[in-house]
Amino acid sequence: MNASASTERKQPAWGNVALCALLAALVGALLIWHLREDAWQLPDASRWLAATAVLLVWVGFTAWLGWRRRAIEQAASSLSNSVAGGDAVLVLFASQTGTAEQVAWQTTQSLQQAGMPAQLIGLGDVGADMLAAASRVLFVVSTTGDGDAPDSAARFITQCMRTPLDLSHLRYGLLALGDRDYDDFCGFGRQLLQWLQHSRATTLFDPVEVDNGDPAALRHWQHHLALLSGATELPDWQRPDYQRWQLIERTLLNPGSQGGACFHIALRPLDGALAWQAGDLVEIGPRHAAADVERWLAQPPFDGSTWLTHEGRRASLREWLMESHLPAYDDVRGCTPAQVVAALQALPHREYSIASLPSDGALHLLVRCMQRDDGTPGIGSGWLTQHAELGGDIALRIRPNRAFHAPADDRPLILIGNGTGLAGLRALLKSRIEAGYGRNWLMFGERQLAHDFFHGDEIMRWREEGKLARLDLVWSREGGARLYVQDRLREAAVELRHWVAAGAAIYVCGSLAGMAPGVDYALREMLGDEAVERLRDEGRYRRDVY
Numbered sequence: 001m002n003a004s005a006s007t008e009r010k011q012p013a014w015g016n017v018a019l020c021a022l023l024a025a026l027v028g029a030l031l032i033w034h035l036r037e038d039a040w041q042l043p044d045a046s047r048w049l050a051a052t053a054v055l056l057v058w059v060g061f062t063a064w065l066g067w068r069r070r071a072i073e074q075a076a077s078s079l080s081n082s083v084a085g086g087d088a089v090l091v092l093f094a095s096q097t098g099t100a101e102q103v104a105w106q107t108t109q110s111l112q113q114a115g116m117p118a119q120l121i122g123l124g125d126v127g128a129d130m131l132a133a134a135s136r137v138l139f140v141v142s143t144t145g146d147g148d149a150p151d152s153a154a155r156f157i158t159q160c161m162r163t164p165l166d167l168s169h170l171r172y173g174l175l176a177l178g179d180r181d182y183d184d185f186c187g188f189g190r191q192l193l194q195w196l197q198h199s200r201a202t203t204l205f206d207p208v209e210v211d212n213g214d215p216a217a218l219r220h221w222q223h224h225l226a227l228l229s230g231a232t233e234l235p236d237w238q239r240p241d242y243q244r245w246q247l248i249e250r251t252l253l254n255p256g257s258q259g260g261a262c263f264h265i266a267l268r269p270l271d272g273a274l275a276w277q278a279g280d281l282v283e284i285g286p287r288h289a290a291a292d293v294e295r296w297l298a299q300p301p302f303d304g305s306t307w308l309t310h311e312g313r314r315a316s317l318r319e320w321l322m323e324s325h326l327p328a329y330d331d332v333r334g335c336t337p338a339q340v341v342a343a344l345q346a347l348p349h350r351e352y353s354i355a356s357l358p359s360d361g362a363l364h365l366l367v368r369c370m371q372r373d374d375g376t377p378g379i380g381s382g383w384l385t386q387h388a389e390l391g392g393d394i395a396l397r398i399r400p401n402r403a404f405h406a407p408a409d410d411r412p413l414i415l416i417g418n419g420t421g422l423a424g425l426r427a428l429l430k431s432r433i434e435a436g437y438g439r440n441w442l443m444f445g446e447r448q449l450a451h452d453f454f455h456g457d458e459i460m461r462w463r464e465e466g467k468l469a470r471l472d473l474v475w476s477r478e479g480g481a482r483l484y485v486q487d488r489l490r491e492a493a494v495e496l497r498h499w500v501a502a503g504a505a506i507y508v509c510g511s512l513a514g515m516a517p518g519v520d521y522a523l524r525e526m527l528g529d530e531a532v533e534r535l536r537d538e539g540r541y542r543r544d545v546y
Contacts, residue, residue: 088117089228090134092126094141094153094188100177103218104140106237107175107225114231124155128165136204137170139192142177147187161192167199173228174207175221185209197533204228205512206403206543216240216399219283223351227512227546233325233379236348240283242395244270247388248362257451258477262420263385264454265365267394274358278431279404279424279544282363283349285395286383287322296326306337323347323395350380351399353509353544355423357430363396366423366454404507404544406431412439412469412504414496416519418485419446421510422454424544428507433467441470441499443492445485445515447477470495486518493526500527505540516545 089111093104104120111118123141131137144150149157174196176189186209193207205224210217215238226232249266268274297304297318304318317337324344332340356364369385370378377386388394406428407413413432415425422444432440442459446452453459453473462468474488489496500506508519523541524532535541 087135088119090126090130090137091118091120092123092137092139093120094123094139094150094156096142096144096150096152099213100140100142100150103175103177103221104138107138107140107221110222110225110234111229114226114229114234116229116231122152124152126156126160128160131160131165131167131170134170136172138173138175138204139189140175140177141189141192143179143182143184143186143188146182147184149188149191153188161195164195164198164200167196167201170196170199170201171204172196172201173204173224175210176207177210177213179212181212185211194533194537197536202517206545209403216283216397219349220281220351220399222348223546226348232348234348235345239346240285240349240397242283242285242397243272245363245394245396246270247384247390247392247394250385250390253366253454254451258447259419259452260368260370261385262366262368262452262454265367265384266362267365267396268362270393274361274363276354276358276363276398277400278354278357278406278427280354280401280427281351281399281544282354282365283351283397283399284380284384285323285397286347286350286380287387287395288326288347289382289387290322292326293318293321296321299329300332302337302340308338308341310338310341317341320344347379349397351546352380353421353424353427354398355426357427357434359434360430363398364423364426366420366426368420401544404428404509404542407505410435410437410439412441412499412502413437414441414443414499414504414506416443416485416489416506416508417510418444418515419510420454421508421515421545424509425507426455426458429462429468433462438467438469439504440468441472441504442468443472443474443485443488445474445476445483445488447475449473449475449478484518485515486522489519489522490526496526500531500535503540505542506535508541508543508545510545512545516543 091104091108091111093100095101095104101122108118108120123139141153142150174189174193176186176193178186178189189207189209205227208217208221208224210221218238219236219240222234222237226234245267246269247265248268249264251264252261253264254262293304302317304316304321306317307314308317308320310320317340320341321344324346327340327343332343335343352365352367354363355366356362365384367381367384370381372378376382384394404424413428415428417425425442425444429440429442432438444459446454452475459468459471463471472485472488472492474483474485476482476484506523508516510516520532527535532541
């Protein structure tokens with residue numbers, strides 16, 4: 001995305017303004033022509049002709065407005081019927097100058113490329129009946145002026161947002177475009193979020209806020225789209241600006257586990273210094289296994305050592321292929337190496353929570369090796385856990401995640417997670433311990449104590465040293481009934497209320513499919529919807545879920 005989201009806040013909708021101004025100027029000119037007989041010295045017949053022209057222009061303009069309104073209503077009615085009859089994702093946008101509309105269009109295209117039905121429509125053309133018929137909606141909205149909604153959203157605000165609706169059936173995602181130079185950052189996006197929450201709609205994933213067109217935040221939105229659609233190999237809209245890091249350690253943490261293999265990964269920068277905050281993420285540029293690329297090169301055949309320059313970058317054909325989707329042989333038959341490189345599509349990035357602090361001397365990740373349907377490892381996890389060589393280069397970019405940074409004070413902190421979500425919680429705990437804050441409560445769930453207690457020795461040492469005030473562990477594959485962190489949370493309801501009353505913040509990290517909504521439901525059950533929303537508004541309920 002080259003367009004800046006800040007322009008959404010500073011410019012009016014010039015397309016509509018220009019059209020109205022042009023028509024007004026034409027009508028005005030014709031009126032002057034008709035009325036200023038002394039200026040034009042026209043005969044009566046000519047002046048009557050001018051009057052007729054004025055009338056025709058006005059009638060035509062009025063007819064156009066009527067036609068446009070009917071077209072919008074018909075399109076909305078048709079769309080509402082189609083939504084009611086299927087499972088299409090609605091992509092609704094509110095844009096002042098076009099940036100949000102462009103992102104919404106790219107969102108729709110990405111979902112459709114993944115084989116997911118998706119329909120794009122302006123927010124102003126949506127009514128309560130359409131929301132009642134929809135099951136999944138993605139909102140892409142900008143903010144204009146001093147925290148105001150775009151002009152095109154006025155009808156939706158008037159007809160839908162004055163009071164909460166019953167949207168308990170609706171699941172939604174929200175992308176809010178804004179500019180932190182303004183006091184009311186993402187003002188309309190946050191108003192829309194609050195209305196959706198009060199209308200009891202359920203999040204597909206946590207809202208994404210974009211500061212001044214930040215490409216990293218837009219890639220994070222794409223990450224959510226990939227998870228939503230199940231198409232994890234969709235191309236990035238804009239490739240991350242990776243730095244070179246070295247893989248220095250890779251250790252299997254759960255041999256014998258019933259679940260997928262989980263690895264402790266350690267990296268250090270080859271360019272630059274160790275610099276991030278607890279809660280931040282990394283974007284990894286994955287690569288294919290070297291053996292897969294060599295098999296591909298042998299088929300046409302091509303010389304992988306051929307050096308080629310494309311879009312200002314020079315690398316060998318082998319390097320280009322390592323980091324791109326390998327094309328079908330029939331698609332490149334008869335092509336030169338330069339033509340092959342020009343047609344390549346880069347592998348999309350993968351996101352992981354950072355599990356360490358810079359003071360640890362390395363960047364740590366906790367990565368589960370995912371499996372595709374055919375049994376082969378996933379692109380990102382396969383690269384990090386199997387294919388990359390120790391001592392080899394890793395393309396990596398650190399992405400700040402301000403919404404998951406630790407509290408700046410010593411307030412109590414409740415950390416809840418499962419599986420590899422322990423990575424983000426581990427970094428937060430390390431930052432609290434480093435700051436001398438001991439009122440920390442960790443609640444963690446996995447399959448079996450004997451195999452899946454990642455970094456267990458470290459965590460137990462913190463508990464013994466008093467750096468963890470409370471530790472709750474739950475193992476879903478031990479005992480008769482399968483228990484999860486949300487079940488353990490309910491068992492600790494009295495303690496939870498005491499901690500919250502003492503000002504505690506709640507941080508959740510891990511699986512969006514099961515754990516995160518389960519924990520959210522349990523919190524609302526024990527604290528009430530209003531209390532949970534108040535915690536969210538105060539920044540005391542934060543999530544990094546995937």
